[in-house]
Amino acid sequence: MKKDLFFSILIALILVTQIDLLCKHNANSQTSIETSVNITSQTSGDAPQTVTKKREMFGLNISDFNIKSGEITAGMFIGNLFANNNISSKKATEILQKSKGIFDVRKVRRGQKYHIFYDKNKTDVVDYIIYEKNKTDYVVFNFKDSLNVTSKKKTVTTRVISRNGVINSSLWVAMSDAGIDPLLSNDLSEIYAWSIDFFGLQKKDEFKVIYEERFVDGKYIGTGKIISAFFKHNGSEIYAIPFVQDSTLSFYNLDGQSLKKEFLKAPLKFSRISSHFSNARRHPILKIVRPHHGIDYAAPMGTPVFALGDGTVIHAAYTGGAGHYIKIKHNGVYTTGYMHLKGYAKGISQGVRVAQGQLIGYVGSTGLSTGAHLDFRVWKNGQAINPLKVDAPPVEPIKPENLETFKKAVIKYKTQLNKIYSTKIASIK
Numbered sequence: 001m002k003k004d005l006f007f008s009i010l011i012a013l014i015l016v017t018q019i020d021l022l023c024k025h026n027a028n029s030q031t032s033i034e035t036s037v038n039i040t041s042q043t044s045g046d047a048p049q050t051v052t053k054k055r056e057m058f059g060l061n062i063s064d065f066n067i068k069s070g071e072i073t074a075g076m077f078i079g080n081l082f083a084n085n086n087i088s089s090k091k092a093t094e095i096l097q098k099s100k101g102i103f104d105v106r107k108v109r110r111g112q113k114y115h116i117f118y119d120k121n122k123t124d125v126v127d128y129i130i131y132e133k134n135k136t137d138y139v140v141f142n143f144k145d146s147l148n149v150t151s152k153k154k155t156v157t158t159r160v161i162s163r164n165g166v167i168n169s170s171l172w173v174a175m176s177d178a179g180i181d182p183l184l185s186n187d188l189s190e191i192y193a194w195s196i197d198f199f200g201l202q203k204k205d206e207f208k209v210i211y212e213e214r215f216v217d218g219k220y221i222g223t224g225k226i227i228s229a230f231f232k233h234n235g236s237e238i239y240a241i242p243f244v245q246d247s248t249l250s251f252y253n254l255d256g257q258s259l260k261k262e263f264l265k266a267p268l269k270f271s272r273i274s275s276h277f278s279n280a281r282r283h284p285i286l287k288i289v290r291p292h293h294g295i296d297y298a299a300p301m302g303t304p305v306f307a308l309g310d311g312t313v314i315h316a317a318y319t320g321g322a323g324h325y326i327k328i329k330h331n332g333v334y335t336t337g338y339m340h341l342k343g344y345a346k347g348i349s350q351g352v353r354v355a356q357g358q359l360i361g362y363v364g365s366t367g368l369s370t371g372a373h374l375d376f377r378v379w380k381n382g383q384a385i386n387p388l389k390v391d392a393p394p395v396e397p398i399k400p401e402n403l404e405t406f407k408k409a410v411i412k413y414k415t416q417l418n419k420i421y422s423t424k425i426a427s428i429k
Contacts, residue, residue: 256398293384323366
């Protein structure tokens with residue numbers, strides 16, 4: 001029994017010693033393991049050849065440097081990185097001068113990453129400082145040869161994905177449930193902004209979408225463009241077929257009519273209707289029954305408000321119960337109004353010309369208002385009409401000379417969309 005215990009302890013000591021030696025060996029060889037990969041290749045009749053694949057970071061061979069990385073903290077500037085790394089004030093001044101027109105060093109942002117590349121043989125000598133502006137763009141401050149500053153981009157790879165979903169509560173939730181980045185709902189809602197009222201989505205509405213996912217160094221960085229889409233809403237099926245006409249990419253339905261119309265479906269995104277168009281509504285403040293010829297969109301204070309279509313601002317001022325109020329004349333038929341605003345966007349005033357989708361103001365609670373909301377109104381030939389029943393004609397349909405080419409695009413994308421039956425990933429070639 002004692003012998004067994006003795007041998008057990010002896011074996012354990014030997015194992016611990018071997019592990020310790022192995023760890024030390026790995027620590028000493030870690031740099032070479034991480035910085036190169038040996039690949040043996042051989043062609044018929046030739047002797048095996050060893051090819052060394054170097055690991056790179058921002059296009060630099062990392063085996064040539066000692067690298068320190070960190071994040072910009074509150075109150076930190078590029079100058080701090082220079083001063084803290086023995087870069088002379090003369091060099092710092094010169095390289096900052098050279099950064100003009102390439103990168104505004106005042107715009108470094110808290111939380112963004114930086115990397116300092118030191119000379120492998122001189123640990124206190126900085127060869128490069130790299131600042132990551134975002135997930136794809138970075139700036140290189142070169143101290144190695146001649147002082148210079150360059151702005152560069154990482155290589156972005158894309159993967160085409162097709163998925164579908166069913167609406168049970170909102171588009172955002174449906175996309176998340178389908179394994180899609182919910183932020184893609186913004187792009188999808190913009191494509192269908194003139195065809196679908198996203199405040200009026202119903203349960204069991206369906207969507208299919210073919211889109212890009214973007215990657216840098218194998219890591220997902222977000223969605224790319226939507227390639228094509230399908231939406232089934234309130235019994236209607238609307239395909240979004242991409243087509244370039246007059247050098248502009250737009251989305252069209254199967255008949256070649258543009259999905260973009262004269263008016264947006266709503267003047268703000270992702271809100272809810274808190275009060276409908278009515279000829280007899282009890283006013284929440286005045287406590288009297290009177291017409292409410294508009295739609296109230298409940299939204300957080302400061303939510304951006306956009307012009308429903310191209311037009312001219314004919315009123316932008318504080319107006320009694322309407323509070324801060326903007327009125328836009330779009331053509332000889334339609335005029336729109338935006339009430340109870342917190343304030344106006346820069347440059348918005350009477351007489352200014354605005355474009356469809358242009359920011360004009362922000363949701364507020366000015367005038368006779370019980371809370372933050374937008375009172376939105378539409379007039380047709382001077383008569384107030386229900387904004388939800390505006391039927392604006394399509395813009396720029398497919399031209400006759402492009403119809404044959406467009407029909408081929410319809411067959412291609414409709415076939416791809418019709419093949420999507422589940423939420424599983426499917427690559428489209």
